[in-house]
Amino acid sequence: MLLWPHWLALVVVVPLAGSVVTPAVARGSGRVAGRWAIGVMTVTFAIAITLVLRVAQTGPFSYWFGGWEPPYGIEFRFDEFSAFSAVIAFIGLLAVIFSQRYAEQALSPKRIPYYYCLLMLNLTGMIGFTVTGDLFNTYVFMEILSLSGYALVAVSGEKTAEMAAFKYLVLGAVSSLFVLLSIGMLYALTGSLNMADVSARLTAGVPKLPLIVALAAMTLGYMVKAAVFPLHIWLPDAHAIAPSPVSAVLSGLVVKMGVFGMLRMYQIVYRADVVDLSVLNTVLVWLGAISIVMGAFFAIFQDDIKMMLAYSTISNVGYIVMGLGLASQYSLIGASVHVFNHALIKSTLFLAAGAIIHRTGYRTLTDLRGVGHGMPLTGGAMAIGAISIVGIPPTAGFLCKWYIALGAFQAGRPFFGFALVFGALFIFIYYIRMVNAFYFQEPVHPEVARIGEAPVSMLAPMLILAALCLVMGILGRIPLSFIEPAVTRMLATIGG
């Protein structure tokens, strides 16, 4: 195969090229654009899968652009964490399939090709973000995904969509600048932009104060992206107002990029082992715990179903951030796997919510009473998603939370194990509200209870995802053991 040496680059190049040419290919036809997007994402997903298989067999590997060796050339590096790119491609594919009917109804035909173009650009940005080994590249991909994200939020044309997008944009841009500032400082300190190289050059001679400022700026920037409390204010509006397939992508994937950035930063500084991270860790643990509780707390009072899901994302990112901050073997594994699993779960929920809104035209729990009888399959997918997100075995959410809780005990901080379990309880309460409304309460609009199922192109993606929520729970050992070497390697240099 001629392309085989460039395989790793292709996982970014294919969707990038595919998205840019979409308007040209489609020539104004939304249907063609949709088919094209499915094709591109299928190919991307296939490439990503082969990469994941390769990393599972041989461990991390690199691609050097133009054959230039790092630190001079740009490096793509595919490690175990990068396997998230396959999840991105997969959920992207499903979101695109879901969009086929959704876009027809929600958007004017002329704009549909641009919608797919933006969506794929967003996915490209994320895939690039996960595979790059270069700090500045991180920034570029982050901007690709953020800019397309702002536009995607505004695309729905709802009354408050632009304002939500603008809020998202301002906070997003400020946070990006913090990250860029930090990258600049790291460059000034080490004279390199390659992550592994930066890590190697961060020796004891590097002045401490600028390094700490750089790390703080980067954490701050990524925390905004990850919507960690109290920097979450942009998220609920943006995620609730966006078209549902976009919400699935934003909530399941884009938010994770903030976490992912932190993970990469940890990789750099853990390996270097020049600064004491305990303060940063403590901050993350506490903010994580507060996010869990506050996200759940706000979610309880939401009547809008997508708003509720958006707040639930804040809680779940809280779990991940807490796992990162606990910084023990178990908690890091749990947190990394939760990045994957929450992507699946939250996409299930948002797609199901999208199907419900698409069919009924209502979006508040009050209006949607009884919809579980009208849309049994969608309701079922929603229920599986809800069970998973609470973390009841044998679903996908369970093992990660189990590991993070174990990690809390391992790190000698049982209080956070406690916080985690009771956060789950809180989350349970508002999902029970949802189930209550869907099945057990007298419908406000009688027609909702007889509405009939969503079309196949919507049903299939969410049922696949719902099935995966179960499968990933039962086969939970596989992702855990897959991630474990990466975490071990990450922690190896800080003395166990």
Added chain:
Amino acid sequence: MEVTDIRPMLAPMISFACAGLVFLMGKKPFWRNFWSLSAASLKLLVVFTMLPGALKGTVYVFRLVEFTPGIGLAFRTDALGMFFGIVSSMLWVFTTIYAIGYMEPEHAQVRFFGFFALCVSATVGIAFAENLLTLFLFYETLTICTYPLVIHEETPEAMKAGRKYLIYTLTGGAFVLLGTVLTYQLCGTITLSKPGILSLSAGPAALTWLFVSLIAGFGVKAAIMPLHGWLPSAMVAPTPVSALLHAVAVVKAGAFGILRVVYNVFGVELLRQMHLTTWLAYLAAFTIIAASFIALFQDNFKRRLAYSTVSQLSYIILGASLLTPWGATAAIVHIANQAFSKITMFFVAGAIQRKTGKTCVHELAGIGYQMPYTMGAFTVAALSFVGVPLFAGFVSKWYLSLGALQSGQWWFALVMIVSSLLNAGYWFPIVYLAFFKSPPGARLRIDEAPWTLLAPTLICAAYVIMLGTTVDVPAMPFSLARAAVQFVFGM
């Protein structure tokens, strides 16, 4: 001897499949009843086929799935689990017959029978759980599946009771999960197959927290005071639900969980060294007396039953926390004794409500003339609770008192006597009202409940007598309880 066998998993799966079939085909009453009844009988059959083996000491094990080493879902039928499993599957049959008759005029029957089956599935899952995680999973399933049954009426009152129920039990579930994680952290395993897996080396502070967490988690469902608040309000549920779930499945799941914690997680030896159960025993004793006092003043029939349940459940807790063989025997056999006696009473309350619409104690004057068989069954159950010899309740009280003396805490035997008096105080007035007080107005003719309601009531009443007279009733093998006790105490 351990044998790998699918039957421990098959038992919960049958009820589970039954729920699926009811949801799919339950629109027609015939199929709904057919599947419910046949699944109930089939499951009882499956459980019984394991009985001969279990009596000989064979333990059937089935490992379903392992998420990561040591954490997975697995089923196991040791003597204790078998005992609880038999009680619950047996009573499922009776309650199903009863429910078919009782629920006839009700709405949403598909949902009712579907979730009913799921609850029973979860209960047997709890009985046969091999490790704490499986136990927790079914414990939570039980919580969730009971909820639609509690709010069956969908009235504001029912919704409120449902909410209260969920808040109590889900919080309890969270404590159980916390305890499970902590157990795994402390000893690297969560299996329930040994007489105690923890050791003193884990540190007394951690062990104390773990004990408190697990006991609080299971104690919610076992309705130990002050965690009992949900039980009386949950009585808004239809009577078969109150009967099976609030006399057998849900509350016994909590009590059973506590037995597991005491005997299989901590182990008797460790608890003796740590003196952790002393306060639990006092709490249980307090609950026995206090709940009885409250029951004295309840006019609503089902609420009186509910407080009586709260009181009776603490017999099991008390028996377990005495940490003596006799106490353990009492705790285990009381699972069956209380279940049969209490379910009889609930059946009676439901039959009266269906037949006459009466729900309060003071309205029951002369009801014995109208429904002599029903009230006869009630009298049997009442005698059992008071602890008259030849009835089931006597056996529990006898062993419990022996256990108290064995542990040198004779005052708990006194608690038994006081409790007997209080039980007499709130059950005998009903008997008196029913049989010795003429009904107001015209003399009533005999007008019994239909056979679907009457038959299960009478059978259960008959069992109460059998349990009291012959220690080794075929279905409730006392020898299983004895085997469990021997295993736990290493005799």
Added chain:
Amino acid sequence: MIEALWTNLDYAASVVLFSIGLYCVITRNNLIKKFMGLNIMETAVFAFIVALGVVEGGDAPIMGADASPPFTNPIPQALILTGIVVAVSTTAIALSLIIRVYRQTGTIEADELREME
């Protein structure tokens, strides 16, 4: 202290600019002014990174016959070119959003928009 500030005057200026920009973003009520604050922040970061690459007396790093070391570091300059492109795109999106907000609501004052919600 003063001396350290004086030798790092370029960095200090960036920090001041950055703070001014952040202040604008947080306090301004008008969406366009908010966004101008963001642009100031961007400029600050760009200036900071470009300043990193300056070498005392260095030439532009262009290969040719008369090129002679020392050169200034070309990498920061290349980075900032990319950065500027990103900044321009952000500006474009932001302005188009502001226009649409104005068309729909007739105002671009944040407090008035909040009242409308």
